[in-house]
Amino acid sequence: MSIDRYKAFSVTTDVRGVTTVSLDVPDRPLNILDRDVMSELEAIVHDLEHRGDCELVVFRSGKESGFLAGADVKAIVNIESPAQATQLIDCGQQLFDRINWLPMPTLAVIHGPCLGGGLEWSLACDYRIARDNSSTKIGLPEIKLGLIPGWGGTQRLPRVVGLTNALSLILQGKHLSASEAAKIGLIDRAIDPENWESEVADFIVQILDEDVVSQSGRKQPIIQKWLEATALGRSLIFAAAEKKIRSKASHYPALKSAIKAVRCSYGLRPDGFMAERNEFVDLLATPTCRNLLQLFFARESARDLRTWASPTTAVHEEPIRKIGVIGAGAMGAGIGQLAACNGYDVVIKEIDEDAAQAGRKRVVSLVDKLAKHRNLSERDREAILDRVHVTTSDEPMNGADLVVEAVVERAEVKDAVFAGLDKLLAANAILASNTSSLSIARMADATTRPDKVAGLHFFNPVHKMELVEVVRAKQTSDATIARLVSFVRALGKTPIVTADAPGFLVNRVLFPYLGEAVMMVAEGHDVHRIDKQVRAFGMPMGPLELLDQVGIDVAYHVAKSLDSVLVGVGPVVDQLKLMVNDEMLGKKTECGFYQYKKGRRDGTADFPRTNPQSGHRTVQRVREDHFVVDGLTSEQRRLIYPMLAESIRCKQANIVDQAWAIDLAMVLGTGFAPHRGGPLHVVDTIGEHIVHANLGYLQSIYGDRFASPLLLEEMAEQHQLFFTDTESEDNDHAVTKG
Incomplete structure (x- = not known):
């Protein structure tokens, strides 16, 4: 066996002529494609092009963390001119094209992330296989940065999975699991983790024996194949895609650019790659791209423990292993399910057996939805449920390293919960509240461990919303903040550390906007127009739609808690109180600012006003x-x-x-x-x-x-x-x- 070593690669060739190119970028938790990696890969490809003893090339990762997270985003954001951008794109396109035309078969062996440039590299190979577990994520997420795939993704993907699937993947920036990718022919085989190495070896033998056929383009339904094979059929698919993006295209120009580049993949090959390159270069200069790139780096900074606390502050503390949750309502069950899915042992306590039983049903429902979404096995589903214990007694809480309170938003109730937990739990356990607005310092005063009390404000629904506000009260220690930030990151969420003030950050900033919308409706402004104008600004939904989703009663409680820090909240509180008194609580009672029927919006409601004449006067x-x-x-x-x-x-x-x-x-x-x-x-x-x-x-x-x-x-x-x-x-x- 011959071995060639580079800084980021090792290249080995066995007696069968199988050359394995293994990527392990030094000093990086994940593999990325930067200038040095691309330069080394170019040298390896040049060598392969002139090798006569190679029967198969296998590209894979030497890191357990995954195959390839994509291109170095910092290199993209530091591009200073269109000429520099053009050079970057040309380099990647030409290199992957050379891989595509290597004289021997090529195989990409994927585990963990295979995103952006990683998938574009894989698409240039003849075969692709992937490990079928939850860490494997395959996709082209460039659209989320205001860009499009630039190294051949828009040109090769339609040939592999068909036009309809390709447009869906590129325009949404979706991540697929291995099994999902196999269903559409993006990979040739999804392999069970338990049989990973043996089945990879078997697949290599099948390629050498010419006993395997690539699934590229073979998984499409007959009607879809027929439709995509004709110019007329493709024009219908492109028209449908353009209609779908129409409302967002002005804010997100990459959507139109992606469709244009994919459309060009059906013309002359050089023209398609040129269109992809030109669209990518043009998008780099757009404000949308710059803003989305800065949000990408902001997310990276927020998920870095060093941003919020010194990593050494928590080094002497026991790691968080067992989680307690007080309250099995929507938030408590959601927090418990999320923690269990990420390997934590969870105890959820309720006030009585009826509430506990309802909580168990919520947890099971959430786990079932997750299992269906992730295509989990029954064994994995049962393993998650086995980690959650819903109880009415205190004893199972013993040994919890962190307890999150998620009970009713009443300060006196929370004080009592914290006082009880303080007596029950070990001295090093952290007590956290999921409150959206109440004082953490007051809860800490009910304990003998104020340094280990903080807020953990999850957003609803817990499994979907990425943000968690980690709230630091005056006496909360650095070690507590460090442990909680690490915990939030382990859950796959993004932490933002805030001060302990009414509404913390998000609700405090959001409420003046929501309150102004309430005031406008009270003055006689049209409900539909208010929401439409805000959606046109770029919000996912209008303020009145959002209030109905959150619940008017929840908004009412938040409004009251913010009265001390916001000017002019009183009239909003009065309006919301009228709605609460009339049981107009939003979607959950099928009546709020809108009427609802079977969960769907069905016209506007008759809004009660503190001044009944206000709706009849002319809007100022x-x-x-x-x-x-x-x-x-x-x-x-x-x-x-x-x-x-x-x-x-x-x-x-x-x-x-x-x-x-x-x-x-x-x-x-x-x-x-x-x-x-x-x-x-x-x-x-x-x-x-x-x-x-x-x-x-x-x-x-x-x-x-x-x-x-x-x-x-x-x-x-x-x-x-x-x-x-x-x-x-x-x-x-x-x-x-x-």
């Missing part, structure tokens, strides 16, 4: 020519500006220290238009002096709830921004322009 007209142009409509400005102002106040008050973290939290926690980068990025884009001026006019019309924050006034006077043009993720303070 605002002079648009008195505003400085900011690209917003009058409705958008009135709804979005309160969020912008409150985000600035949170930065001013150090609710969260970093500006990028405020933006990331609002995007992950509320769906704030990702293409705009977050509320503080919007302020920078519009201009601090323009936002300040327009808030002044809004204040003259609607009152002091539109007053400019002091920090904004200072920034407007001094011509400052929150972010530099490139490295927002490292920027903690406003920076001077120019």
Whole structure:
């Protein structure tokens, strides 16, 4: 056996002529494609092109963490010119094309992430096999960065899985499991982890014996194949895709670019690759791409323990292994299920057996949905359920390293829960509350361990929402924060550490926007138009739709808790109280701002007003020519500006220290238009002096709830921004322009 070694690769050839090219990028937890890796791969391919003793090339990873996470995003964001971008794309396209045309068969052996450039490399191979477990994720996620695949993904994928499947994968940036990828012919075989190495070896023998046929293009239904084989059929598929993206295309130009590049894959081959390259290069210069790239780095920073605490602060603490949850309602069951799915032993305590039984049903339902979504085996499903114990007694809580309280949002109830847990649990156990707005310091005062009390604010639904607010009270220790941040990361979530203030960050910033929408409806504004205008801004749903989803009763409790920190909350509280009294709680009672029938929206509801005459008067007209142009409509400005102002106040008050973290939290926690980068990025884009001026006019019309924050006034006077043009993720303070 011959062995060639590189910095990132090892290349071995056995007596059968099977050359294994194994990638293990040094000093990286995951393999990525950077300039050095690509240079070494080019040298290896050059050698393979001139080898006469090679019968098969096997590309695989030397890391247990996975095959390849994709291209180095930092290299992409540091591109300084179209010429440099063109060179980068040409390099990758040409290299993978050379792999595609190697004179011997090629096989990609995939486990863990195989994303972006990793999948494009695999698509250039003749065969692909993958390990069928939960860590394997296969896809082209570039659209989530405002880009398209640039190294042949838009050209090769349609040939492998068909046009319809390719458009779905590229336009949604979806990740597939090995079994899902096998169903559409993206890989040739999904292999059970227990038989991984033996079946990889068997597959290699089958290739050498010419006893295997690639599944590329073979898994499509007959009708789909027929449709995609004709120009007319493809034009119908492209038309349907264009219709589907129409509402988002103006905010996310990569959607149109992806369709254009894929369409060109059915013409002359060089033209298709040129179209892919040109679209990629053009997209790099768009604000959407820049904002999404900065959000990518913000997420990376948030998931780095060093951002929030020194890793050494928790080194002497016992790791969190056993989790307790108080309350088996929607949030408690969701937290318990999530922890169990990530390998933790979980005890959920309820007040009585009826509530416990209801909680067990919730957990089983959540696990069943997960098992169906991930195609888990019955054994894996049972293993998750075996890790969850729902009880009515205290004793099973013994030995818990962390207990999360998820009971009713009443301070006195939470105080009693914390006092009881303090007596029950070992001295090093952490007590955390899932409260969305109540004081963590008050709960800590009910214990003898205030340094080990914090907030863990999950968002509903727990299994879908990526953000978790880790709330630090005055006495919460660094070690506690470090342990909780590590725990949140282990759950696959993104932590943002906030100060202990009413509403913390997300609810505090979100509520002025929701409250303004309530006020507008009370004044007689049309419910549909309010939501439509906000969706046009780029939000996933309007404020009134969101209130109905969250629950009017929940919003009412949050509003009351924010009365001490927000101006003008009183009238909103009064309006929401009327709705709660009338049992207009939103979707769960089939009546809120909208009427619902079998879970579907069915017209608007008759909104009760504190002033019954308000809905009959003419909506106040605002002079648009008195505003400085900011690209917003009058409705958008009135709804979005309160969020912008409150985000600035949170930065001013150090609710969260970093500006990028405020933006990331609002995007992950509320769906704030990702293409705009977050509320503080919007302020920078519009201009601090323009936002300040327009808030002044809004204040003259609607009152002091539109007053400019002091920090904004200072920034407007001094011509400052929150972010530099490139490295927002490292920027903690406003920076001077120019």
